[in-house]
Amino acid sequence: MNDTLPQPIQSPLLASDANGIRHGFFTREGGVSEGLYAGLNVGLGSSDDPERIKENRARVARWFALSPDRLATVHQIHSPDVYVVDRDLDGERPKVDALVTANPGIVLGVLAADCGPILFIDPENRVIGAAHAGWKGALEGVLENTIDAMIGLGAERRAIRACLGPSITVDNYEVGPEFVDRFVTRDRDYERFFRPSSKPGHAMFDLPGLILARLSAAGVTAESLGLCTYADPARFFSYRRTTHAGEPDYGRQISAIAILED
Numbered sequence: 001m002n003d004t005l006p007q008p009i010q011s012p013l014l015a016s017d018a019n020g021i022r023h024g025f026f027t028r029e030g031g032v033s034e035g036l037y038a039g040l041n042v043g044l045g046s047s048d049d050p051e052r053i054k055e056n057r058a059r060v061a062r063w064f065a066l067s068p069d070r071l072a073t074v075h076q077i078h079s080p081d082v083y084v085v086d087r088d089l090d091g092e093r094p095k096v097d098a099l100v101t102a103n104p105g106i107v108l109g110v111l112a113a114d115c116g117p118i119l120f121i122d123p124e125n126r127v128i129g130a131a132h133a134g135w136k137g138a139l140e141g142v143l144e145n146t147i148d149a150m151i152g153l154g155a156e157r158r159a160i161r162a163c164l165g166p167s168i169t170v171d172n173y174e175v176g177p178e179f180v181d182r183f184v185t186r187d188r189d190y191e192r193f194f195r196p197s198s199k200p201g202h203a204m205f206d207l208p209g210l211i212l213a214r215l216s217a218a219g220v221t222a223e224s225l226g227l228c229t230y231a232d233p234a235r236f237f238s239y240r241r242t243t244h245a246g247e248p249d250y251g252r253q254i255s256a257i258a259i260l261e262d
Helices: 048-065 134-138 141-151 178-188 188-193 207-217 239-245
Strands: 023-025 083-084 098-101 108-114 116-122 127-133 161-166 194-196 204-207 222-224 253-260
Touching: 023 116, 023 141, 048 108, 048 194, 048 253, 098 108, 098 141, 108 116, 108 127, 116 141, 116 207, 127 134, 127 178, 127 253, 134 141, 134 178, 134 207, 141 207, 161 207, 178 188, 178 204, 188 194, 188 207, 207 222
Parallel strands: 083 098, 161 222
Antiparallel strands: 023 253, 098 127, 108 253, 116 127, 116 161, 194 204
16 A cells, blocks of 8 residues: 655645644545545545545644544534634544644644635644634634634734635536525625526625635635635545536545644
8 A cells, every 4th residue: 555645735824934833735635545535535424435534534644743543623514613622532523613722733624525624823822723614604603713712722813824725616616596695685795705607596606705705804814725626626526526427425635734742
């Protein structure tokens, strides 16, 4: 078995003066899964071979020079809820959509296959966070809650940086009229995140635009990698692409961040 470590994408914003904090937006490259899940599938909720998922997750942890038991992930439920990691989770997966910690030696990871993975860093106070934001989580406040939880651990809002990793972009995210109504009923200004579709009554939804707008409004410095999961099957898993192809299942990629041991 080739045990070459995967090589994730990194954010210039998060990597600059990171003060011993390492992060990576992992692609599907560099793993051992096969078939529909070919590559670095880390999705425990998929029907992939559990041993292959275990090895893929171990490779992610090893990229941080940490053991697999130091990789903390959650059972994502499209919620606005955040878990503060102050101990080893020992395989426990809280039902939340974001993690924060100020403890060195713990890798915070969120999984995605079109939704937005966002990594957060306060390099001055050495506090980190990771959030999974689909349309529901973004609308209901998972980003703002992650920032607040970091502040609760000693972070300062002015020092927090955030980066949105690979996610589905507006060109490939078509939604129906009831979806649009849900947003504009909440805030008429949200009309700016939709543009006309070729299908009557439908629209194209800009999830990355919504996420970046919410982060900016929350007072943190933010950027996007500008990468679309749907449009790049060689590098990314995509739930929507799988659905359109009539495939029975799909893999998940991971975005992760850790404070390295002193």
